[in-house]
Amino acid sequence: MGKQVNNLVNINILPITTYLKHCLAILIFASSIFSIQAQELPYNTGKKYTLGDITVLGNTSFSEQTIITYSGLRKGKEMTIPGEDISAAIKKLWSSKLFSDIEIYITKIEGDVAFLQIRLSDLPQLNELKINGVRKSKTEKIIKENKLNKGVKVTENLITTTKNYLTRKYKKEGFLNSKIHINTIDVKDSIQTARVNMVLNIDKGEKVKIKDIVFNGNNVLSDKKLRKSMKSTKKINRIRILKRSKFIDSAYQADLSNIINTYKENGYRDARILSDSIIINNNKTISLQINVNEGELYTFGDITFIGNTVYSDAQLNRLLRIKKGDTYNGVLLQKRIADDSKPDAFDITNQYQNHGYLFSSINAVEVSADNNVIDMEIRISEGKPAYFNNVSVVGNDKTNDHVIYREIRTRPGQLYSKANVVRTVRELGQLGFFDAQEITPNFNNPNPVEGTIDMEYSVKETGSSQIELQGGYGGGGFIGTLGLSFNNFSIKDIFKKDAYKPIPSGDGQKLALRLQASRFYQTYSFSFSEPWLGGKRPVQFTTSLSHTKQFRFNPSTRNADKNQSFNITGITFGLAKRLSVPDDYFTLSQAVSYQRYDLNNYNTGLFTFGDGYSNNLSYTIGLSRNNTSVDPIFPTGGSSFSASAKFSIPYSLFNGVDYSTLKTERDEKQVLLSDPNQSADARARISEIDQERYKWLEFYKVKFKGDWYTQLVKNLVLKPSVEFGFLGAYNNDRGIIPFERFFLGGDGLGNYSLDGRESIQLRGYPNQSLAPLDETGRPSNDGGTIYNKFSLELRYPITLKASAKIYALSFLEGGSSYNNFKDFNPFNVNRSAGLGVRIFMPAFGLLGIDFGHRFDDIPGTPGSSNNWETHFIIGQQF
Incomplete structure (x- = not known):
């Protein structure tokens, strides 16, 4: 060759x-x-x-x-x-x-x-990776998202994609000037395999702020209105607090759509954004320029329903609430057909789905737009009514099935209802046994031909038991607290050895034990609650037993005097029934309680007699309604209110005691207290009279509380609240009892309760400091018989994970207490404002701290305004 x-x-x-x-x-x-x-x-x-x-x-x-x-x-x-x-x-x-x-x-x-x-x-393998410019906690996420694990083959493509990914990531977060540098260094050693070390340098720079937002082509809608429609993209404004002016690309793109929606809401359905550009002023600010074409104004013409047989045109028009001649509003039209932002919205789609028509479809079609008048056809395909086939729950390893199934509003064979699905999710979340954010209704095996659907509720259990173990110094000595709360208890399994994991649980019952003690007092309490008495109906049975012993402080020994004591023993039985009228969010509760107050040589200014006893037998009836949204820790919508009345037996009607004569005699003896020669006998007689007056307590007590929750924007929740309480007497000669009174101010938590008093929270003021003034102008030690309180709270969640739910809050509130209606003025209140944070952990309950600033003087303490108070919250209601 x-x-x-x-x-x-x-x-x-x-x-x-x-x-x-x-x-x-x-x-x-x-x-x-x-x-x-x-x-x-x-x-x-x-x-x-x-x-x-x-x-x-x-x-x-x-x-x-x-x-x-x-x-x-x-x-x-x-x-x-x-x-x-x-x-x-x-x-x-x-x-x-x-x-x-x-x-x-x-x-x-x-x-x-x-x-x-x-x-x-x-190709060389990655040996070591060093990431500079971000916190260590962020490096693991960067490694995972870019697959930069040790041993991975290092290619030019890997380097390029990593660089591009991080650049895009930080630009989306507002770091337009971010710089990413990646260097590789060959590893020289005895190992034959080619290896490199990689150094990833990240310089995010500062977030770029928006100096100005300029619109061109807008004649109908002002720049101000268009800027307002941009929910998350704002120009620099030193006054604004809630919305920052930093540029976030993803938020900006969403806000461009919001601009078009604003035009559609005002009748300009053809509005378009012709172009938008970012003008870089310097490394710290940019300007946005948006060119729009507004189009022409449109109005609604004839609106015709096609395909509807279940509901008449008149019924659907009442849901649509749009008339011929109304300014065209495409966004409103879509919401009236199907509002995706509210699962329980008052719209046409929910009307069909709440009555079985799961497979229905509803579409709005423009059939004519002559002379800027849009004729619409609402085309409805009703489909076949759907029925629930199989209904199941997954994820409950601890809670017994019957506890869950009794709360489920969707039953096999029942006509499909979206409202019942939404309500089921809410009821399961309100139990407190599951992470409310993780409850998911899964629609399985939909069969439009046969008209069936399988429902599966996926839940994630959280720890429902809590332990309280505290120790601290206060009241002149060490205070120890041990509290156990089992919120998913099973009393029927208490004698089953295998059920202790670590406690018998799963039946949804609540059992609480609490012990608090110091040198000066001891408190023991026990409570039990069964939410479905008998297992057939939602009738809640509760019982509680408590005992408190208080010893008087001896100033000479600076210790507790065990010869002077005040004991309270109480027991309560209650029933609460869920109503069906006006709706099944209402609960009617009733309770009978008995407390015995024993005083043994306990002479203080709190009571007018030092030896003796009082009995308190009372009946309480309450009506409440709670339709707050799924998560009881952080509700985002709905309301909660309660009204209650507590009554004792009107003993003065039949016990034969002439309280008018006793009152006259007491007033006479009161005058003699200023005479040293007669004061001892007068004081003794007053004590005897008061012992007779309070042997069996006679009173009535009315309370009201209402909370409302409104989601202003995503996750930002406004909570207004109002409270009122009144303690009265059947017989004015007998007078209002010194027990059961309202003590306003502070964190609302009492270490112990001697006399059935109620501690009402009003942050920014010391505990129980907002007492009414007596005849001498001094704050009363006996609390108030009337109180009112107003509160406005703004909440924002930091995390709502099952392990720990944390939210921040700010508040404005005001309130006051009085001794009679003659002095009552609901608008003459002690005002405060402040900030706080709440942390809810399943094992420890609710913890928090508030920093409150008062604007008014503490009663009886001139010059005490404009000061701060710090309040620690433990176990407070949400």
Whole structure:
């Protein structure tokens, strides 16, 4: 065949078209050496050869045989050069993502035998990664999202995609000037495998603020109104607090859509954004320029319903609430058909779905727009009514099935209702046994032909038991508290050894035990609650038992005097029934309670007698309604109110005691207290009279409380509240009792309660400091018989995860207490404002701290306004 080829001919085949061109050049060059005519080897045909030996060269840790086998080339194989076989071999080697610089050479040709050589290098593996410029807590996420784990093959594509990903990520977060640099350094050691260390330098820079937002082409809607429609993209304004002026690309894109929606809401359905641009002023600010085409004003014309057989046109028009001649509002039209922002919205879709028509579809179609009057057809495909087939719950490992199923409003065989699905999710969340944010209704096996649907409620259980273990110094001594609250208890399993994991649980009952003690007092309490008495109806049974013992402080020994004590023992039984009228959010509760107050040589200013007792037998009836949204820790909508009345038996009607005479005598003795010669006898007689007056307490007590929750924007919740309480007497001669009174001010928490008093929270003031003034102008130690309170709270969640739910709040509130209606003025209140945070952990309940600033003087303490109070919240109601 002629002389041997001494030069190596390089066929670097990537991409394939380049390879073919190189092959053609080789063949032309070879034809001059081997006396082969070029016209005998056209570009698209090539020549067949039999492969001889194949060798492998390069920096690789793989064996020669492994590389040759993986390439698909083998000795003795007949193939065309140029042709698809070599192209396929190189593609296979590239697809392994193990090599770089893949080249195939023809080393020699002997007749029809071609000898090949594969030259390649292993891609280097990542040895160590160092990330600079971000917190350590962020590095794990960067590694995971970009697959930068140790041992990964480092390619140019990996470096480029990582850089592009981080650049886009930070731009979306508002860091328009972010810079990403990636360097690789070869590792020199005895290990044969190619390895590199990577250094990832991240310079996010500062978030760029928006100096101005300029609109062009808007004549109908002002710049101010269009800027207002941009919910999350705001220009610099030093007064604004809630919305920042930092540029976030994703929020900006959403706000461009909001601009169009604003036009649609005002009748300009053809409004368009022609273009938008970002003008970079400097490294810290940008300006946005938005060019719009407003189009023309449209109005609604005829609105016709097509396909409706279940509901008449009149019924659907009452839901649509849009009339001919109204300014066109595309956003409102869509909400009246199907409001995706509210699962329980008053719209046409929910009307159908709440009455079984799960498979219905409703679409608004414009049929005419002549003279800017839009005629609409609301096309309805009602479909077949759907019925629940199988209804199941998954995820409840601890809570027994019957506890969940009794709260479910969707039953097998029942007509489908979206409202019942939404209500079920709410009821399961209100139980407190599951993470309310994770309750998911899953629609399985929908069958439009047979009209059936399977429902599966997915729940995630959280710890429902709480422990309170505290120790601290207060009231002149160490105070220890031990509290246990089991909120998903099972009393029927208390004698089953296997049920203690660590306690019997799963039946939805509540059991609470609490012990608090110091040198000066001891408090013991027990309570139990069964939410479904008998298991058939939602009738809640509760019972509680408590005992408190208070010892008087001895100033000479500075210790507790065990010979002077005040004891309270109480027991309560209650029933609460869920009503169906006016709706089943209402609950009627009733309770009977008895407390006995025993005083043993306990002479203080709190009571007018030091030895004796009082009995308090009372009946309480209450009506409440709670339709707050799913999560009881952080409700985002709905309201909660309660009204209650507590009565004792009117003993003065039948016990034969002349309280008018006793009152006259007491007033006479009161005058004698200023006479040293008669004061001792007068005081003793007053004590006897008061013992008679309070042997059996006679009173009535009325209370009201209302809370409302409104989601202003996503996650930002406004909570207004109002409270009122009044304690009265049947017999004015007998007077209002010194027990059961209202003590306003502070955190609303009392370490212990001696006399049935109620501590009312009003932050910014010391505990129980807002007492009414007596005849001498001093604050009364006996509390108030009337109080009112107003509160406005703004809440924002930091996290709502099951392990810990945290939200921040700010508040404005005011309130006051009085001794009679003559002085009562609901608008003359002590005002305060402040900030706080709440943390709810299943094991410990609700914890929090508030910083309150008062604007008014504490009663009886002139000059005490404009000061701060810090309040620690433990176990407070939400």
